[in-house]
Amino acid sequence: MTLRKGLSVPFVVVLLAIQFVLLALAVPAASYDDDLKTEYTVTTMDSYRYIGGFNPPFGANYVYPKTKYWLKDQNAWTQNFYWYNDTVWDLDFGKQSSGYQGLDEADYHIHFGHGQQDPITNEREVALYDWNWGNEDHNSLTGDLAWDEVYGKWDLDNEWVFFYSCSLFNNSIGKWGAALNKAHIQLGFPTTTYTNYGILDTFYSQLSDNYNTIVNSYYTATTSAFGSDVRAVAVADTSDQFYYDHLWNKGEVMPDESPNDNIVWYAEWSC
Amino acid sequence: MNRRTIISFGMPNGVVKKVNYMRNKILLTALVVGIALMGLVSANIQLDRISKVVPASQNINIDVKVNIDSPVVPDKVPVYRVAEAIVSQNEAISIAKDFSFTSNPVVITYPTQPENKSSPMKTKYLFKNGNEQLGIDASSNAITYAKNDKLMKPSASLPSESEAIKIAQEFLKSHGVTINDASVETETIYLNKLNVETNQILDKIPMMVQVKFKRNINGVPVVGPGGKIIVDIGNNGEPIYFFKNWRLLEPAGTSGIIPFSRAVEKLSRLEVKDVPVTPLKSVEIVGAKLGYYEAESTEEQKIYTPVWIFDVKNSMGTERISLYVDALNWHPYFYSLRKLK
Numbered sequence: 230m231t232l233r234k235g236l237s238v239p240f241v242v243v244l245l246a247i248q249f250v251l252l253a254l255a256v257p258a259a260s261y262d263d264d265l266k267t268e269y270t271v272t273t274m275d276s277y278r279y280i281g282g283f284n285p286p287f288g289a290n291y292v293y294p295k296t297k298y299w300l301k302d303q304n305a306w307t308q309n310f311y312w313y314n315d316t317v318w319d320l321d322f323g324k325q326s327s328g329y330q331g332l333d334e335a336d337y338h339i340h341f342g343h344g345q346q347d348p349i350t351n352e353r354e355v356a357l358y359d360w361n362w363g364n365e366d367h368n369s370l371t372g373d374l375a376w377d378e379v380y381g382k383w384d385l386d387n388e389w390v391f392f393y394s395c396s397l398f399n400n401s402i403g404k405w406g407a408a409l410n411k412a413h414i415q416l417g418f419p420t421t422t423y424t425n426y427g428i429l430d431t432f433y434s435q436l437s438d439n440y441n442t443i444v445n446s447y448y449t450a451t452t453s454a455f456g457s458d459v460r461a462v463a464v465a466d467t468s469d470q471f472y473y474d475h476l477w478n479k480g481e482v483m484p485d486e487s488p489n490d491n492i493v494w495y496a497e498w499s500c
Numbered sequence: 501m502n503r504r505t506i507i508s509f510g511m512p513n514g515v516v517k518k519v520n521y522m523r524n525k526i527l528l529t530a531l532v533v534g535i536a537l538m539g540l541v542s543a544n545i546q547l548d549r550i551s552k553v554v555p556a557s558q559n560i561n562i563d564v565k566v567n568i569d570s571p572v573v574p575d576k577v578p579v580y581r582v583a584e585a586i587v588s589q590n591e592a593i594s595i596a597k598d599f600s601f602t603s604n605p606v607v608i609t610y611p612t613q614p615e616n617k618s619s620p621m622k623t624k625y626l627f628k629n630g631n632e633q634l635g636i637d638a639s640s641n642a643i644t645y646a647k648n649d650k651l652m653k654p655s656a657s658l659p660s661e662s663e664a665i666k667i668a669q670e671f672l673k674s675h676g677v678t679i680n681d682a683s684v685e686t687e688t689i690y691l692n693k694l695n696v697e698t699n700q701i702l703d704k705i706p707m708m709v710q711v712k713f714k715r716n717i718n719g720v721p722v723v724g725p726g727g728k729i730i731v732d733i734g735n736n737g738e739p740i741y742f743f744k745n746w747r748l749l750e751p752a753g754t755s756g757i758i759p760f761s762r763a764v765e766k767l768s769r770l771e772v773k774d775v776p777v778t779p780l781k782s783v784e785i786v787g788a789k790l791g792y793y794e795a796e797s798t799e800e801q802k803i804y805t806p807v808w809i810f811d812v813k814n815s816m817g818t819e820r821i822s823l824y825v826d827a828l829n830w831h832p833y834f835y836s837l838r839k840l841k
Contacts (some may be wrong), residue, residue, distance in 0.1 A: 276553045280779040281560040310595060315619060316549040345778045356796045383789050394776035396819065403696040421821045423774035427798030430610055438608050445651050449644060452743055453797045454725050458822045464765035471691060472653055491697050497783055498710060
């Protein structure tokens, strides 16, 4: 049997097999980026309507420019969005299951801003612009972000989220960790943390210059940036992601977990 | 019978073409309008995102409750100057030889404020040897050494925490690092397997023992990101991570310090060395003492300044927070100019 102009079926099968082998060699065996684009997003909070912020701005002056410098300028990543202060919405944290999915449409997200216990619900949450000691409107775009709003929601493109906020993971590792549906790793703090000018340079340099893993880079960055009263935590969806995930194009990235097993893997340490 | 046949029923051929043309035009218009509407919705989202916050200097006032007696402190305290200069590449190569790195480093320079064109640049020297890395911060001579394939990985045989201290001390000795005045903390770091529905830890996999030496100067604690050495001990007692931010100091005379009451005032305005990333409404001081502050490894610190160390309870939670207020009654710049007698 021939197809066209003497192309025999065995010949086509051999061609397809060669193509398959070439593709298998070209695509990393461990995993692949969901949309084949390396993208990041940033949200920072320096000002709030009802509570004290950061003056001079720390998020706008350091967290955003340093992230942009290391990821976009040095490593050619694409910035999907940068929102700050009253332009940060709870929707940006990937709380929707369809339509706009915020951080879940990019590989990496970093958020800087106050984290604390809601005095009314006693839950640890991210304070947005209108946060007001628990009296904010929980349904408002700019009130707060609680763990139950993102429970099981990160199932699209996101791999890594860094919450540069105080004590979000205090007795809440499982609650926030549950957001990792197909996303890989959360980085944060179970205790108070502080503004620090070097942590992001160390973190991103470890990832991109040293080809270090996400968790190793975070350990190196946090132990060099903070005193021992600060504790840091890394929460991964699978143990392989915890041990081996690197930034895209800087080493291997482990596969997304599927199906979601409601198990997370975490380690915490004194800085 | 298809749709076209129905429309054309009883109509001349030219009319059918016109009807088809009109129908296509309507569909096309609907499509264009639809896309335009979607664009408008999207544009509205963007328009709504214009910040209405006018950046202004915020006066932060925290209600500070003092629940302790005013600490008794000396009138004057010693001040120290950092005796090391910026580390050159040749000096970095020499340090690296102690850790058996023989190749030249990758020199990483980066701006401290990337969007500021006149931003100071920082330099790091990075040595690599397979999975081992050695990083040296030129600004502080801080050293980070790691076996990256073993850091934060499962360890079948970890030493006890007391054994780990001895191994860490041997490691420091073998690299010429002497510690005269320090306290020691240890922590075994595990990878925990957690069920998020039940919040039950199902397994704990040991990874390494962290041994931390915290600096004192004549018994006075050093706080902040620096003033510490970490040695992590992994499988079979192997040192797998070493971090040292411990600047070499020389005396620079003595200085008067601001009184406790003034330090409390500064605390109430949150004039602190490192600002906590949590809102503070009111705090209760449960401890206060003097100490020294050592900056992070990326910073070029010239003077070791005394600070008031406040141990506070945040009224909104149960956590204790450490806040550091500059205690020097001179500007540190003047101390950097003083000659050593």
